[in-house]
Amino acid sequence: MDIRGLAYVTIETTDIGKWRKFGTEIIGMMESPNMPDDGNLYFKLDEYQYRFRIIPGKQDRFVLPGWEVPGEEAFEQAQKELKKAGVPFKKGTAKEAAARCVRGFISLKDPGGHEIEICWNPKLDYAPMISPVGVPRFETGYHGDMGLGHIAVATPCLKETREFYLNVMGFGQTDYMHFHFNPDPKDPGQGLHFLHCNNPRHHSLALFEDKNPHPGNLVHLMVEVESLDDVGHFMDRVHQNKIDVVTGLGRHTNDKMVSMYIKTPAGFAMEFGFDGVQIDWSNYTPTESSATSHWGHRWGQG
Ligand SMILES: [Fe+2]
Incomplete structure (x- = not known):
């Protein structure tokens, strides 16, 4: 597909x-x-x-x-x-x-x-995007061909879900991470697969292994802007409006995104970032990462 x-x-x-x-x-x-x-x-x-x-x-x-x-x-x-x-x-x-x-x-x-x-064939109306708070442009590629961003979803059956997206939906493997949130050494931990589709975004879909449903039925949804200043202005709006911060500013290791995460009115998190890497998949080798961020992304800290 x-x-x-x-x-x-x-x-x-x-x-x-x-x-x-x-x-x-x-x-x-x-x-x-x-x-x-x-x-x-x-x-x-x-x-x-x-x-x-x-x-x-x-x-x-x-x-x-x-x-x-x-x-x-x-x-x-x-x-x-x-x-x-x-x-x-x-x-x-x-x-x-x-x-x-x-x-x-x-x-x-x-x-x-x-x-x-x-x-x-979603409809393109070409009406200019005039942001009410002055976001110059959202990074969605040429005429939106990179999609609106990415989503991370929780699944109780990571293996089957990954196989479905790879083998039926035609996604490709980009990166894998494994987490141990539980100090019990017998706890198997939780996996996180990052999958790309046919656009240069590092991932359009992430699958997180979790038996428990997430607030608002999603882990997070990401939109991307064009500059660090756009993220900085976003951070100011978040603080001025006392929006709950999920993680503060940081740079991810795998997709290089500089971003922060906030809570949406639906309860799931929204990532707002810039500088996400764009990849030519023809010669790509999937990775396994052992750290989520180069710096920052502290829980609950703006
Ligand atoms: Fe993300």
């Missing part, structure tokens, strides 16, 4: 107003100017008509990622491969596709039980 990037994310909220403020005033995204007034909240980051779809509901949670394939043939091929692998999926109706601003999509679940969608 030829996944090109994270086209959109859907998030459920009990409080649209909280997400409006968080998305525009803290992250600095623009409320999408060309979406219908359908009760949902949409944020724009780049040429795509929207990237975040926030839907009112009974829970505060990450609902699903929308993974993009390049065109109708790739979309047909994806369905053939899912059928061959015995993975059930449901085709979205024309009305549902129109609501997502894509030409078509299917819904399925990964082995960890997370919902995902696979779509083709």
Whole structure:
């Protein structure tokens, strides 16, 4: 399968107003100017008509990622491969596709039980992204072809979930880390796989081994900006608005991202960073890293 990037994310909220403020005033995204007034909240980051779809509901949670394939043939091929692998999926109706601003999509679940969608030809409206807090540009590649960022999801069955994303969804292995949070030497610890799809981002998906569900149904969601100053201004907005910091500023070892993590209104973390490495996968050797960060990323410290 030829996944090109994270086209959109859907998030459920009990409080649209909280997400409006968080998305525009803290992250600095623009409320999408060309979406219908359908009760949902949409944020724009780049040429795509929207990237975040926030839907009112009974829970505060990450609902699903929308993974993009390049065109109708790739979309047909994806369905053939899912059928061959015995993975059930449901085709979205024309009305549902129109609501997502894509030409078509299917819904399925990964082995960890997370919902995902696979779509083709999301709409690019080219309306300028005018950030209400002056973020000059979000790094999403040429016309958004690197996807909106990356997600890290928790799975109770790391091996099966990884195999599904590698062998069925066509992702590639980038890096692996192993953690021992429990001082008990008999504790096997927890693994974290970083996987890339067909764009230069170091990873578009990370899979974290955890039997317990994470707050808001996600470990974190990352968006990237273009400069250290953009991250610094973000840090000031976080402190001015007394947003909970998950980890303070730091530079990751594997993707080189300089970032900080904060708590979203859904309870999961959001990483806001710059300087993420971009890789040519033709000659890449997957790594195993034993440290998450060169410096910083201290828990709970701004
Ligand atoms: Fe991340």
